Amino acid sequence: MNLVCQYIIMNTEIKKIMAFNDESQIINKIIVGDCLEVMKKIKDNTFDMIFADPPYNMQLQNELYWPNNTKVDGVDDEWDQFGGFEDYNKFSEAWLKEAKRVLKENGTI
Ligand SMILES: C[S@@+](CC[C@H](N)C(=O)[O-])C[C@H]1O[C@@H](n2cnc3c(N)ncnc32)[C@H](O)[C@@H]1O
Numbered sequence: 060m061n062l063v064c065q066y067i068i069m070n071t072e073i074k075k076i077m078a079f080n081d082e083s084q085i086i087n088k089i090i091v092g093d094c095l096e097v098m099k100k101i102k103d104n105t106f107d108m109i110f111a112d113p114p115y116n117m118q119l120q121n122e123l124y125w126p127n128n129t130k131v132d133g134v135d136d137e138w139d140q141f142g143g144f145e146d147y148n149k150f151s152e153a154w155l156k157e158a159k160r161v162l163k164e165n166g167t168i
Contacts, residue, residue: 076100098157105161109168113154114139116147 078100079085085105090097118140119133141147158168 078102094154095157098154098161101161103160104163104166107163107166109158109162109166111154111158111168113151114141114147116141116144 076084079102085101115134116139117134119131123131123133125131141150162168
């Protein structure tokens with residue numbers, strides 16, 4: 060099973076890799092980089108499974124509570140800041156489109 064890690068740490072070294080042509084560059088590797096850039100370098104139908112825990116645009120304007128009355132802890136990290144729903148949708152569609160392309164026909168996400 061081939062998996063790719065979705066973690067981001069902007070890394071200039073990744074730009075030196077034009078394409079992942081050899082599976083040994085991917086299998087059992089953690090590829091550090093912007094997933095939008097990294098996935099473009101991976102050929103179609105590569106992965107059996109994709110597991111992603113992406114930004115959720117959890118910028119709460121007001122207090123929000125779970126059904127058990129505990130307070131929802133929003134996210135204020137820089138990676139979760141988007142210009143608005145349109146920006147967030149653009150980001151989500153971009154990574155999902157690439158994820159679909161690199162996922163095998165019978166793969167799962
Ligand atoms: C909801 S958090 C996931 C946290 C992770 N599951 C953990 O336990 O540490 C979303 C993560 O996506 C990363 N991220 C945001 N944009 C990204 C991108 N374009 N490419 C890769 N990772 C990205 C953020 O840095 C953040 O760590």
